[in-house]
Amino acid sequence: MSALKGKSIVLGLSGGIAIYKSASLLRRLTHDYACDVTVVMTKSAQAFMTSLIFETFSGKEVITDMFESEKDIVGTRHIDLIQNADLLAVIPATANILGKISAGIADDALSTMLLVAKPEKIVLAPAMNKNMYTNPHVQRNLQQLRDLHYYLIEPETGDLATTQEGWGIGRLPDEKTLLFHLEKVLSTQKKTPLKGKHVLITGGPTREPIDDIRFISNPSSGKMGVALAETAAKLGAEVSYITGPTTLSNPDGCTTQHVVTAAEMKTAVLAQYDKQDMVIMAAAVEDIKPRAPQTGKIKKSTIPEQLLLDKTDDILHILGKQKKDQILIGFSVEIENEIQNSIDKLTSKNLDWIIVNNPQQEGGAFAGDTNQVTMIDKHHESTSLPRLSKEQTAEHIWQYILATKE
Numbered sequence: 001m002s003a004l005k006g007k008s009i010v011l012g013l014s015g016g017i018a019i020y021k022s023a024s025l026l027r028r029l030t031h032d033y034a035c036d037v038t039v040v041m042t043k044s045a046q047a048f049m050t051s052l053i054f055e056t057f058s059g060k061e062v063i064t065d066m067f068e069s070e071k072d073i074v075g076t077r078h079i080d081l082i083q084n085a086d087l088l089a090v091i092p093a094t095a096n097i098l099g100k101i102s103a104g105i106a107d108d109a110l111s112t113m114l115l116v117a118k119p120e121k122i123v124l125a126p127a128m129n130k131n132m133y134t135n136p137h138v139q140r141n142l143q144q145l146r147d148l149h150y151y152l153i154e155p156e157t158g159d160l161a162t163t164q165e166g167w168g169i170g171r172l173p174d175e176k177t178l179l180f181h182l183e184k185v186l187s188t189q190k191k192t193p194l195k196g197k198h199v200l201i202t203g204g205p206t207r208e209p210i211d212d213i214r215f216i217s218n219p220s221s222g223k224m225g226v227a228l229a230e231t232a233a234k235l236g237a238e239v240s241y242i243t244g245p246t247t248l249s250n251p252d253g254c255t256t257q258h259v260v261t262a263a264e265m266k267t268a269v270l271a272q273y274d275k276q277d278m279v280i281m282a283a284a285v286e287d288i289k290p291r292a293p294q295t296g297k298i299k300k301s302t303i304p305e306q307l308l309l310d311k312t313d314d315i316l317h318i319l320g321k322q323k324k325d326q327i328l329i330g331f332s333v334e335i336e337n338e339i340q341n342s343i344d345k346l347t348s349k350n351l352d353w354i355i356v357n358n359p360q361q362e363g364g365a366f367a368g369d370t371n372q373v374t375m376i377d378k379h380h381e382s383t384s385l386p387r388l389s390k391e392q393t394a395e396h397i398w399q400y401i402l403a404t405k406e
């Protein structure tokens with residue numbers, strides 16, 4: 001279950017252009033995660049958007065003034081609210097509010113609440129023009145906030161708000177990334193069983209070239225790998241994610257490396273293997289490759305009738321042989337006799353777990369959003385999960401691994 005579910009959140013809005021994204025974020029928090037959200041707006045924020053939309057989505061009065069309230073007793077409201085909240089998130093956070101927090105200024109409702117709350121409870125998402133962001137005063141303030149253990153959602157580089165501003169750093173990340181970070185902070189408050197652990201996860205297909213434009217591959221989307229990687233990051237792990245070619249965004253909170261062929265994946269995985277505590281090979285590594293890939297494009301008139309194939313190196317097998325203390329987990333795609341074939345693989349490859357999926361089952365494996373897997377441990381005990389979203393499947397897989405790790 002998401003760590004965001006039912007949480008009590010104070011959402012601070014300061015006067016940045018990215019505030020329009022906060023309305024949709026608020027709707028997700030209250031509607032999808034049943035969060036109890038109190039919105040606090042600075043005076044400048046109210047110049048960008050009225051409080052009405054936030055009042056509607058939160059179902060509560062929006063705090064716009066330190067000393068006035070339509071429905072509530074003002075009193076020590078700013079202190080009670082923060083003490084009862086799980087999190088105070090300022091999204092977007094202007095250069096001004098960041099400066100105020102680092103200087104300890106409390107001259108309106110939001111900045112006062114930010115001084116009442118402990119830094120560990122505060123998430124700040126700076127968003128501004130690139131010149132403002134790179135200004136040495138702003139950078140000094142940000143560093144000071146990091147040092148004081150405020151959680152910063154770093155801005156992205158991309159198209160900034162206006163055409164004059166063009167391309168640069170300072171853009172507020174998209175909603176999915178914001179939600180990821182809020183959830184991560186709340187999970188950290190709760191429990192981080194993978195804190196301090198190095199976890200390597202692979203995902204996606206590999207491509208084995210026939211010539212420079214044709215290749216052999218499979219329909220793996222990479223979604224399972226991304227879900228496993230993001231879940232591990234939320235549980236506190238330092239995650240290295242190695243992916244074959246996919247159309248997906250990199251998983252949040254992970255270090256991602258892109259590869260194309262099975263050989264490249266092998267090199268990338270082996271380079272990092274020694275320092276890992278756990279490895280999950282969720283990639284659908286192609287096990288065949290053309291023996292003699294051609295450079296350029298094979299002309300239609302010279303297409304050979306037969307294509308000679310070789311096996312690619314079995315990365316899991318190599319990892320199993322070189323294993324020291326790592327927990328090694330493989331995925332197995334089987335169409336027939338799934339369980340016995342997977343147990344054979346588990347044993348011959350020296351794995352700790354094997355996760356079996358059958359791509360021919362409805363809602364199982366490859367390109368879709370759901371999966372239906374059976375997990376088998378090294379004692380050959382098996383646990384079948386129902387058909388679930390790949391995110392839910394990833395959560396269950398991590399729960400099982402953590403429950404039996406010791």
Ligand SMILES: Cc1cc2nc3c(=O)[nH]c(=O)nc-3n(C[C@H](O)[C@H](O)[C@H](O)COP(=O)(O)O)c2cc1C
Nearest residue numbers: 014015016017042044045094095096097127128129
């Ligand atoms: C159209 C417009 C867009 C702005 N966008 C931003 C922004 O994205 N980030 C930022 O830090 N300041 C931005 N500002 C400046 C802030 O609104 C200004 O510094 C204000 O004092 C911030 O007040 P607050 O931090 O109390 O909300 C913008 C101003 C205008 C007029």
